[in-house]
Amino acid sequence: MNQNIIQISHLSKTYKDGTVALENINLNITDGEIIALLGPNGAGKTTLISAICGITNISSGKVTVGGYDVVENYKKTRALIGLVPQEIALQPFEKVIDVVRYSRNLFGCANDDAHIEKILRRLLLWDKKDKRIVELSGGMKRRVIIAKALSHEPKILFLDEPTAGVDVDLRFDMWELIKKLREDGTTIILTTHYIEEAEEIADRISIIDKGKIQLTEQKAELMQRLGKKVINIKLDQEIDIQLFSDEHNLSQGSDKASIIMHYSDAKKDDSLDRLLIKIKKEKYKIVNIETDEKSLEEIFLDVVGK
Ligand SMILES: Nc1ncnc2c1ncn2[C@@H]1O[C@H](COP(=O)(O)OP(=O)(O)O)[C@@H](O)[C@H]1O
Numbered sequence: 001m002n003q004n005i006i007q008i009s010h011l012s013k014t015y016k017d018g019t020v021a022l023e024n025i026n027l028n029i030t031d032g033e034i035i036a037l038l039g040p041n042g043a044g045k046t047t048l049i050s051a052i053c054g055i056t057n058i059s060s061g062k063v064t065v066g067g068y069d070v071v072e073n074y075k076k077t078r079a080l081i082g083l084v085p086q087e088i089a090l091q092p093f094e095k096v097i098d099v100v101r102y103s104r105n106l107f108g109c110a111n112d113d114a115h116i117e118k119i120l121r122r123l124l125l126w127d128k129k130d131k132r133i134v135e136l137s138g139g140m141k142r143r144v145i146i147a148k149a150l151s152h153e154p155k156i157l158f159l160d161e162p163t164a165g166v167d168v169d170l171r172f173d174m175w176e177l178i179k180k181l182r183e184d185g186t187t188i189i190l191t192t193h194y195i196e197e198a199e200e201i202a203d204r205i206s207i208i209d210k211g212k213i214q215l216t217e218q219k220a221e222l223m224q225r226l227g228k229k230v231i232n233i234k235l236d237q238e239i240d241i242q243l244f245s246d247e248h249n250l251s252q253g254s255d256k257a258s259i260i261m262h263y264s265d266a267k268k269d270d271s272l273d274r275l276l277i278k279i280k281k282e283k284y285k286i287v288n289i290e291t292d293e294k295s296l297e298e299i300f301l302d303v304v305g306k
Pocket residue numbers: 015016017019020021039040041042043044045046047048
């Protein structure tokens with residue numbers, strides 16, 4: 001089993017004006033995983049990241065990174081972390097390679113041009129290394145920010161809303177990039193209010209709303225536990241639905257020749273098996289089977305919505 005690289009226990013944060021941004025957060029993050037903190041605007045995602053990175057005061061509770069307390073050992077924990085903030089700010093007339101080098105030096109790391117080259121290549125910026133920031137497209141600028149965050153070889157990378165306001169093509173590129181970064185062994189924590197983003201790249205999803213974690217689960221398990229499938233079995237002729245009245249989760253399709261079944265893998269019953277046997281026994285022929293799965297969006301609305 002992989003170890004917990006971040007441990008958060010009973011973390012709460014109230015801002016000076018009395019806003020309760022986080023309330024009793026408990027979460028462990030596993031070394032090497034991609035976890036998405038998914039929640040609507042104002043949920044507390046940025047505050048949670050800031051607390052872990054030690055850039056906002058914690059009101060109560062404890063956070064450790066790599067075993068070190070983020071308050072008592074701020075320098076040690078911060079060195080383990082690369083942070084890509086929600087708001088991006090770059091000096092417009094600096095050269096790409098200098099921006100990344102400088103960021104590395106800020107962390108007190110010795111120059112290492114081989115490492116800088118590796119990062120810039122990884123982020124498809126190597127051929128842009130001598131360009132000034134103003135000469136770059138929006139997508140390239142975002143990648144420079146990530147290069148900066150990786151300059152001091154952190155074990156953990158935080159991406160706060162990495163694709164907010166980014167168009168569809170760029171979003172897709174960013175997803176591919178994040179998956180690649182994980183291959184280097186980097187633990188990745190991203191926040192997002194896009195359900196499809198969490199669905200696409202995360203191993204684990206933590207749903208956060210109104211300062212509280214509502215649920216944390218492996219994505220695959222979450223989809224399976226809450227996800228319901230709809231199975232549509234089309235037969236070669238109009239059916240007598242009465243023949244199937246033993247099963248409660250069935251209905252007849254509007255074309256009268258199909259059976260619609262609501263099915264959940266998680267129940268582990270044999271209703272699907274029974275249905276197929278019955279269809280055979282009644283001598284219907286199956287023309288087509290279609291399935292439709294509940295999306296993470298629907299699951300999210302079940303948890304947070306209403
Ligand atoms: N510096 C601040 N002072 C007071 N309230 C804040 C501050 N920053 C954030 N908040 C409030 O804390 C809550 C959580 O904000 P935030 O962590 O930014 O949410 P998210 O990143 O999920 O959109 C919101 O109600 C927000 O208005």
